[in-house]
Amino acid sequence: MQLTGLVEKYDKEIKLAVDIMTQYDVIFAKAKHSEEIKGISPQINEYHTIVLKEARHPLLGEKAVPLNFAIGDEYDALVITGPNTGGKTVTIKTVGLLTLMAQSGFHIPAEEGSQIGIFDKILVDIGDGQSIEQSLSTFSSRIKNIIEILAETTPSTLVLLDELGSGTDPAEGMGFATSILEELFNKGATLLATTHYSEIKAHATIREGFENGSMEFDQDTLKPTYRLIIGKGGDSQAFTIALKLGMHPKVIERAHKITYGESKDYSGSSAFSKHELDRQIAMNAKYVQKQKHVKKEEKKQDIISYNRGDNVKIPSLNQFGIVSKEANIRGEVEVFIQWEKYMINQKRLTLYIKAADLYPEDYNFDIIFESKEHRKLAKEMSKRHVEGATIEKNDR
Incomplete structure (x- = not known):
């Protein structure tokens, strides 16, 4: 009893000491974690701009292929396409995790000059797009999640969507995905989405404020490089892979016509296919430049407060x-x-x-x-x- 009384006498001092020890423990833990991941202190901005230089997923460490990424300056919505297991999901997870880390006071695994925007909310719909059980219940649960995201999105929201519109009829899924992206964009969100739909890639090509990105694919080794290329859309590489693996060109030509409504010659060698792909990418780049408005004199404009009658x-x-x-x-x-x-x-x-x-x-x-x-x-x-x-x- 006497000892208890002595301790109780210094109750406030003991609680204060515990609080201070806890704070210092957290600070030292963050510092140790920063050393382990080779972290840096990113520039923080309130303009919802994210620029990542040689960034890495915090759980993959040195094994991760460095990510170079930017959004919020010339465009606010990035649509990432490419083959399965190509790194699309890891890319948007990396952006989301590093943003959360910076806003929580952690250093991030990236190079100096990286920037992180401050967001009120980070809303996510990331599922396992490679499950063979794309059932109605899976689609329904994802749609419920999307409905909540639509309701909570504001101009200060970062939205991450993986394989949007998957799990249902492709035509309906494409329509859903495009409409949802438009609604989120009109609400002012900063938006990252991955997809396999070529129609969404085409939509992002001509839509002001949108940009295409793709995960690089080595057609010689038939393996992804896990590098993000911003400025051009990718594809699933299904036809290229099938041709490389020995499928008859006529089968692939028929599939191409069913998919795209146009004929294409796949009878040449794999080298010809690569040349043809490069030619189409170059043509697509010219089309993008023709469609986009060149209005980039100012990096950022302050949001104007509009009055009734303006x-x-x-x-x-x-x-x-x-x-x-x-x-x-x-x-x-x-x-x-x-x-x-x-x-x-x-x-x-x-x-x-x-x-x-x-x-x-x-x-x-x-x-x-x-x-x-x-x-x-x-x-x-x-x-x-x-x-x-x-x-x-x-x-x-």
Whole structure:
């Protein structure tokens, strides 16, 4: 009892000492971990830009093929294609893990000059895309996860999606995947997705704000190199591998026509196939340059706060509209476009003419955005109580 009393007398000091020891223990543990992974302190930014130089998955260490990666500057959505076991999933896991590590105060296994953006949330849907049991229950569980991701996504969210749209009919899966990517992009998310769908690769080629990436594949050894190449889409290499392994060219030609709706000659040697693939990649690169807008004078633009009545341009729709409601907590602005109201993330808008330059200071915007019945009811309710009547007021 006497000893207990003596200890109790210094209760506060003991608790403080334990807390300090715990904090120092965590700091020393982080330092030791940094030495083991050869970690560096990345540059931190609030612009949701991620730049990784010679980065490695923290659990693979020196065995990992270094990853060079960038997003958030010239594009906010990266679609990664390529063969199975080529490293697509490891790539997006590496980006997610290193972002979490940096935001948790850890050093990351990468080279100096790497940058990590700060995100409020990192939302993930990564499943085992190589399971032979792509059943309805698997698809259903993934769709439920996607629904939650769509509901929680904001402009400060990093979204990682693996094999989006898999586990169901390919045509429907492709449609789902494209629509989901568009919705997440319109919400302002920073987005990484892996896929086998060539249609999504084509969509990312011409869609402003999207970029293609592919996992490199050595056609001579028929093995992946696990290197990410940003700027061109890859493919599953199924036809190339089949040709190398001795399948008759006529079978592959028939498969190519069924898949792509066009004829292609596979009767040459493997060297011819590689030459043909390189030629198509070069043609695709020219097409990409022709389709993309060259508007990269500024690396980053501050997000503009739009006011009711501002005339804005929506580049993705090639349309003009008028802001009817200012941004909500998700950064979504209600825009009046051709008599229809749309919710569009403020990052996807460009100010054309300010409301102050178009309308008098005391202008009543209800004349534009509200129906005659709505305005009449509002006027009546301003004079007296109207039994059973309700009206939604725009306070912005």
